[in-house]
Amino acid sequence: MKVVALSGGVGGAKLAFGLNRMIASDDLTIIANTGDDFCHHGLPVSPDIDTLIYTLSGLNDDVRGWGLRDETWAFMGALEKLGGETWFNLGDRDLAMHVLRREALDKGQSLSTVTEYFRRTLGISARILPMSDTSVSTIVETVEEGLLPFQRYFVQRQSLPKVTGFRFEGVAQALPPSGLLTAIQKADRIVICPSNPFISIDPILAVPGIRHSLIEASAPVIAISPIVNGEAIKGPTAKMFRELGFTPSPIAVAEKYKDFLNVMVIDETDVETSNMSKINGVEVEVAQTIMRTDADKVALAEYILRL
Ligand code: FO1
Numbered sequence: 001m002k003v004v005a006l007s008g009g010v011g012g013a014k015l016a017f018g019l020n021r022m023i024a025s026d027d028l029t030i031i032a033n034t035g036d037d038f039c040h041h042g043l044p045v046s047p048d049i050d051t052l053i054y055t056l057s058g059l060n061d062d063v064r065g066w067g068l069r070d071e072t073w074a075f076m077g078a079l080e081k082l083g084g085e086t087w088f089n090l091g092d093r094d095l096a097m098h099v100l101r102r103e104a105l106d107k108g109q110s111l112s113t114v115t116e117y118f119r120r121t122l123g124i125s126a127r128i129l130p131m132s133d134t135s136v137s138t139i140v141e142t143v144e145e146g147l148l149p150f151q152r153y154f155v156q157r158q159s160l161p162k163v164t165g166f167r168f169e170g171v172a173q174a175l176p177p178s179g180l181l182t183a184i185q186k187a188d189r190i191v192i193c194p195s196n197p198f199i200s201i202d203p204i205l206a207v208p209g210i211r212h213s214l215i216e217a218s219a220p221v222i223a224i225s226p227i228v229n230g231e232a233i234k235g236p237t238a239k240m241f242r243e244l245g246f247t248p249s250p251i252a253v254a255e256k257y258k259d260f261l262n263v264m265v266i267d268e269t270d271v272e273t274s275n276m277s278k279i280n281g282v283e284v285e286v287a288q289t290i291m292r293t294d295a296d297k298v299a300l301a302e303y304i305l306r307l
Contacts, residue, residue, distance in 0.1 A: 001027065001305065004183050004219075005191040008033045008200025009048040010065040010234055011226055012193030013055035014291040018301030019191065020056050020126045021294075028126040029183040031210075033195070034111070035131075035138035035168055035203030036150050040088055041079075043098040044105055047151075048200065049115055049130060050097065057122035065234065068093045087156040112177035129183070131204040132174035138203055141165040150199065159236035163243045166198055174207045184213040191304055192223035194289060196237045197256045198244075214260040221262050222304055224289050225250035228267040233290060254279045263307060265289060 003023055007016050007030050016030050036047045047066060054060035054068055061069045071091035080086045090098060097118065104114040110133040119128050138150040142161035153161060184190065195201055205211040214221055227248045232238045241248035250266040250273045264282050266273045267289040276284050285307060291297045 001188045002029075002183075002186055003027065003189045003191060003305070004029045004031065004187040005193055006031045006033075006195075006201055006204050007048065007052060007193040008195030009036070009051040011291075012048070012195035012200065013051045013060075014297050015191070015193045015224060015300060015304075016052055016126070017055050017294070018291070018297035018299070019304075020124065021298045022301045022305055024125050026125060026127050029180075029187075030126055030128045031180060031183075031204055032115075032128055032130055033200045033203050035136050035199065036154070037135065038137065038149065038151050040090070040151075041084070042102065043090070043095075044101050044111075045088075045090075045098060045151075046101070046111065046115075046130070049111075049128060050094070052128050053097075053115070053118050053122060053124065056119070056124045056126060056128075059122070067091050088151060110177065127179075127183075129177050129180050131176065131180075131207050131210065132171075133177045134170060134173060134175050136171045136174050136203060136207070137169040138199055139167040139169055140199075141167065154199075154236075159239065163198075163240055165244070166202065168203045168206050171203065171206045172208070176207055176209055181209050181213050184210070184217055187217065187219040189305065190214065190217055190219050190221045192221065192257060192261075194224040194226040194233070196226060196232070196235060196240070197253055198237070198240050202256075211260065217260070220307075221257075221260050222265060222285075222307060223253065223257055223261055223263070224265045224300070224304070225253050225267065225270070225273075227253055228270050228290065229272075249273065250284075251279050254282050258282065265304065265307075 033048045111130045140148045140153040141164045144161045238248035246252045254264045
């Protein structure tokens with residue numbers, strides 16, 4: 001079965017891990033958000049691609065959610081002594097991927113080529129495709145501090161400023177890598193991972209051609225709600241819904257995807273929606289969507305593939 005999954009970082013990568021266990025071949029294509037990407041200390045950081053690569057290769061730090069397990073931080077300590085900026089942490093081991101990515105991009109390779117190299121080298125069977133080979137930058141519109149580049153908002157300001165909207169700079173000129181739109185057309189199943197709809201999935205949908213190919217796709221599109229009982233499992237998703245004037249719930253998530261969504265999978269503990277059969281015409285399916293263990297990730301993936 002050919003499966004395409006749209007994913008952000010931590011929550012999405014958990015389900016991607018399960019899907020990768022279930023489909024041990026390149027029949028699985030994961031489309032990664034690159035709106036969080038930025039250049040830091042001269043190095044190109046692609047947080048969601050990094051998280052997917054580390055999670056699918058089993059090298060990730062499960063507690064932090066990003067970066068490598070057993071990481072050390074000597075580089076950050078040395079940087080601090082020299083008065084460098086330390087609000088964004090690059091671990092000693094994590095530096096290797098960033099230095100190699102810098103070298104590859106400087107030689108003229110595309111982000112998709114270097115991502116393909118990393119996933120093959122680390123033995124990941126799924127294809128991981130950046131949503132675009134050209135740069136797209138998420139900018140957060142905030143009440144207190146005006147426009148903030150994504151990582152300044154998310155990491156430096158801990159998602160505290162109140163959001164009024166989002167911009168995806170460069171998205172009008174963005175180019176999906178070769179094979180991305182064909183993968184959607186040929187898929188038997190399309191999965192929207194339980195990632196933040198505003199900052200992880202919307203940037204992917206904004207890349208020219210992607211939303212349209214989801215609307216036109218012959219495969220069913222299945223989303224997993226990142227909201228359970230009015231709160232996000234991790235991160236600022238629920239806060240963003242509230243600040244933008246919506247009540248955070250699977251209904252609000254389904255509303256965002258209504259032009260292409262066929263099935264919304266909600267958590268069995270969600271009081272408001274777990275007994276609904278449809279949300280605005282979208283089929284509702286109920287499962288255990290909270291993924292604490294690897295077994296949970298595989299079980300949710302198996303459930304989605306059986307739907
Ligand atoms: N997240 C943090 O909260 N603090 C960090 O210092 C940090 C460093 C970092 C380095 C590499 C990388 O790939 C990701 C990193 N992240 C960090 C995670 C990341 O910035 C966010 O989780 C995502 O952008 C949101 O999906």
